Amino acid sequence: MRSIWNGSISFGLVTIPIKMYSGSEDRKLELDMLDKNDHARIRYKRVNERTGEEVEYKDIVKGYKQDDTYIVLDKEDFDKANMKKSKTIDIEEFIEEEEVADVLFKKPYFLEPQKDGEKSYNLLKEALKETGKLGVATFVMRAKENLSLIGVYKDALVLHVIRFADEIRDPADLKLPDTKVSKKEVDMAKSLIEQYTEKFDFEKYKDIYNEQLMKIIKAKSSGKKTKVEKFEAEATPAKDLMAQLKASLEKKKKKSKAS
Structure with a gap:
């Protein structure tokens, strides 16, 4: 596996250097879009809307629209927005596992200790296992702040990215x-x-x-x-x-x- 994020976990004054790996795989089949007439692949092009010319990926930047102009951001800008959270997973509190609703879970990531972090890694892992608690943490990855829960799965620390409260729709609208x-x-x-x-x-x-x-x-x-087996559910x-x-x-x- 290839790590997707390197940094550290901290709880109290304990800091654990870690590498993060995706803990799940997308099982969806990759299907291409085709022209129904000759089955040629449909391809997307990154086109400049003014000139109509295709733009190379290396020449594409991200920008925030303000009034009628764009504020162009580079990688350093995203890091600088919160340098600490771009490098550290801060556990801010602990909660009981039973308190967590499944609707919060988004995606799991496995955490592996880096050099000199082995003992503190095992310390956090054993403490979480014995207390049955999860660590609540925030960190920045890919220019986005993430709320997360840290627990144990099959003898490894696992981080679950969860949703912020304002990302969950109100079921009262149903x-x-x-x-x-x-x-x-x-x-x-x-x-x-x-x-x-x-x-x-x-x-x-x-x-x-x-x-x-x-x-x-x-x-x-x-x-x-x-x-083709037809199926249509009927309400009782x-x-x-x-x-x-x-x-x-x-x-x-x-x-x-x-x-």
Whole structure:
């Protein structure tokens, strides 16, 4: 793996030099856009909107529009905006793992100690493991300040970039129903949830969509037609809710006995 960020973690007066690695991979298939007439690839060009001429990547800079002019920024400007946060992941507080909502998580990054940081790395790792807490930290990467949580995963420190509060939309804008449900229905639903509760097995879940998509691609490349299975979900009518809950419980019980 190649590190994507080098710097240090600090908690209290302890500083740990680290390297950061992406902890996940994008499983999405790379599909090219084609002209449907001759299947030639569609390519994007970086074009100067005044001259219409293509601009080389090395000649492209970033700018902030102010009134009718642009303020051009270079790499040093981004670093200078907050030099400390461009080099340091500052843990500012600790929280209980249970307090974190999944909606906050964006992407995990693995952290590896650099030279002379091994002992302090293990110190933070063991302390987090034994307390069951996460470190809340901020740092700058790619010209953006990031809020993050630092914990332990498979004996390594892992940093989760999370969203700031103002990046999460207010669910109050959703059209949520106010339909009443009875206590009996809720109790039945709780029983169903308990029946389906198991110890989470991370390895059990596989990305099968890409596999299926690849099968279609291979079939098309050999001139074969693929069978399309139609599926359309239908809402369970309110009057059938209890019956469906009972049927679900019975189905689960039979499945458990069979296994």
